[in-house]
Amino acid sequence: MSAGGPLVLGIESSCDETGVGIVRGREVLANVIASSVDEQARYGGVVPEIAARAHLEAMRPTLERALETAGVRIADLDAVAVTAGPGLAGALMVGVGAAKALAVTARKPLYGVNHLVGHVTADQLHATGAEPVPVELPTVALLVSGGHTSLLLVRDLVEDVELLGETLDDAAGEAFDKTARLLGLPYPGGPSIDRAAQDGDPTAIRFPRGLTAPKDRERHRFDFSFSGLKTAVARHVERTEADGGALAVADVAASFREAVVDVLVTKALDACAATGVPRLLLGGGVVANRRLRDVATTRAEAAGVRLRIPPFDLCTDNGAMIAGLGARLVEAGATPSGAGFGVDSTLPVGQVLLS
Amino acid sequence: MLLAIDTSGATSVAVVDDDGALVASLLDEDVRAHAEHIGPLLETVLERAGRPHVDAVAYGVGPGPFTGLRVGMAAARTAALVLGAIELPVLSHDAVALEALRRGMRPAFAVVADAKRRERFATVYRGLDAAGMPARDGEPAVGPETDLPRVPHVIGAVDAGLLGVVAALRRAHGVPPEAPDARYLRSPDVTIATVRKSVLG
Numbered sequence: 001m002s003a004g005g006p007l008v009l010g011i012e013s014s015c016d017e018t019g020v021g022i023v024r025g026r027e028v029l030a031n032v033i034a035s036s037v038d039e040q041a042r043y044g045g046v047v048p049e050i051a052a053r054a055h056l057e058a059m060r061p062t063l064e065r066a067l068e069t070a071g072v073r074i075a076d077l078d079a080v081a082v083t084a085g086p087g088l089a090g091a092l093m094v095g096v097g098a099a100k101a102l103a104v105t106a107r108k109p110l111y112g113v114n115h116l117v118g119h120v121t122a123d124q125l126h127a128t129g130a131e132p133v134p135v136e137l138p139t140v141a142l143l144v145s146g147g148h149t150s151l152l153l154v155r156d157l158v159e160d161v162e163l164l165g166e167t168l169d170d171a172a173g174e175a176f177d178k179t180a181r182l183l184g185l186p187y188p189g190g191p192s193i194d195r196a197a198q199d200g201d202p203t204a205i206r207f208p209r210g211l212t213a214p215k216d217r218e219r220h221r222f223d224f225s226f227s228g229l230k231t232a233v234a235r236h237v238e239r240t241e242a243d244g245g246a247l248a249v250a251d252v253a254a255s256f257r258e259a260v261v262d263v264l265v266t267k268a269l270d271a272c273a274a275t276g277v278p279r280l281l282l283g284g285g286v287v288a289n290r291r292l293r294d295v296a297t298t299r300a301e302a303a304g305v306r307l308r309i310p311p312f313d314l315c316t317d318n319g320a321m322i323a324g325l326g327a328r329l330v331e332a333g334a335t336p337s338g339a340g341f342g343v344d345s346t347l348p349v350g351q352v353l354l355s
Numbered sequence: 356m357l358l359a360i361d362t363s364g365a366t367s368v369a370v371v372d373d374d375g376a377l378v379a380s381l382l383d384e385d386v387r388a389h390a391e392h393i394g395p396l397l398e399t400v401l402e403r404a405g406r407p408h409v410d411a412v413a414y415g416v417g418p419g420p421f422t423g424l425r426v427g428m429a430a431a432r433t434a435a436l437v438l439g440a441i442e443l444p445v446l447s448h449d450a451v452a453l454e455a456l457r458r459g460m461r462p463a464f465a466v467v468a469d470a471k472r473r474e475r476f477a478t479v480y481r482g483l484d485a486a487g488m489p490a491r492d493g494e495p496a497v498g499p500e501t502d503l504p505r506v507p508h509v510i511g512a513v514d515a516g517l518l519g520v521v522a523a524l525r526r527a528h529g530v531p532p533e534a535p536d537a538r539y540l541r542s543p544d545v546t547i548a549t550v551r552k553s554v555l556g
């Protein structure tokens with residue numbers, strides 16, 4: 001093993017980003033991402049077949065750019081890691097096919113890993129020359145993207161990750177996309193709703209906060225639901241049009257965003273209180289949302305919870321976090337997955353590594 | 356040596372020498388587990404061939420069901436990168452056509468394969484090219500069974516060994532390789548919601 005920790009290449013292809021990252025221990029040497037977001041834009045959401053086709057085209061060039069950026073040779077790698085799930089099956093298979101060929105032809109150990117645990121690992125990575133980030137465990141982690149909305153309790157990255165709750169319908173990012181479409185705003189919905197909400201009044205319309213009523217909290221205390229919110233926005237838009245009024249897009253966008261952010265932060269901090277863990281980690285592409293970061297920062301401070309938000313390029317789906325998780329597994333002496341594992345689009349978060 | 360991979364139907368991996376002689380090959384007929392099988396097959400075939408020096412990687416570009424097809428293409432392109440080998444894309448049906456020719460089938464005939472959704476992929480072959488390999492009459496097409504070309508049909512699994520032979524002999528005769536793009540023959544299936552459904556009931 002090389003000095004500074006294992007040299008690991010990670011491949012990520014669970015949704016619409018083709019990511020290849022290379023880490024040495026916790027140091028990120030390369031984090032190259034090719035996205036099909038522009039091709040998805042005209043459809044207003046991620047079309048699995050478009051994502052899978054884009055992965056195939058991007059995979060080899062992305063691998064080459066990552067190796068070039070890191071300045072390492074394939075022969076020098078200690079291991080290869082790849083996202084095996086959860087995610088879009090056809091998209092995952094492109095990454096797994098590439099990773100297996102890489103591992104078998106270069107004769108490297110291969111780790112098929114859990115995408116969500118990769119998001120948590122992102123917090124432990126640092127850029128070359130930057131101060132190493134101290135690892136703080138246990139932590140509650142809130143992972144929010146177009147593909148997932150999950151609350152986790154992480155006691156140990158490799159051995160003990162527990163799912164506290166997740167969305168029962170749409171992912172938060174998906175709710176942003178669908179609401180943007182309702183309001184005639186472009187895809188992806190996160191940034192366009194953020195822009196539209198800038199001059200809006202977040203208290204103008206009281207949209208519902210899913211699964212926060214006392215009876216829901218009994219069974220779904222840490223679960224999320226955004227379909228009711230989306231319907232409420234649709235109803236509001238339709239009523240306004242039926243009444244012949246002008247739609248106050250800024251107010252609707254701001255009120256919608258406030259409802260999403262409120263539920264996310266409230267449930268995450270409730271999880272910290274319930275588990276007695278005063279640490280909260282944010283991850284996933286929705287972390288780009290300024291309002292989410294601001295509200296989380298203010299309320300976490302008030303609750304005495306230490307908040308961690310990795311740099312944005314490690315929050316979105318990326319290969320470095322997968323490489324980082326691979327490096328942790330190598331350090332922990334985990335048995336590699338071998339060459340025969342398959343993808344699992346609903347891989348449970350408790351399963352960090354495929355065998 | 357040439358490494359050949361095809362996942363347009365089954366999962367198949369082979370090593371072929373520069374003269375087109377088969378060194379090692381494996382085929383798994385399971386059409387639902389390409390991502391699982393590609394690793395062990397690749398490993399076993401390379402071991403059986405004695406971990407040879409590979410300077411070209413041939414791969415099937417379809418047509419075939421997309422999800423599986425991409426697994427082999429991604430694997431082959433990555434293997435070429437690792438091994439410092441050139442990529443030799445091959446139309447997957449060419450391998451089936453070669454087998455038919457070797458069995459004595461006379462052109463014209465069509466290689467026909469399941470395209471799901473009650474449709475078929477079909478490629479018509481009319482003779483031999485400069486390398487003595489199957490020569491196509493036009494491009495592969497997808498359509499309902501009733502539209503299939505009125506020539507004898509050939510159906511069979513794509514064997515990477517034969518695909519490798521096609522690639523090796525074409526390369527030896529200076530026949531340019533196929534375009535590297537997957538032969539999807541269908542645009543990505545999308546339904547775009549243009550009309551908003553009422554939620555007021």
Ligand SMILES: [Zn+2]
Nearest residue numbers: 119145284317
């Ligand atoms: Zn993600």
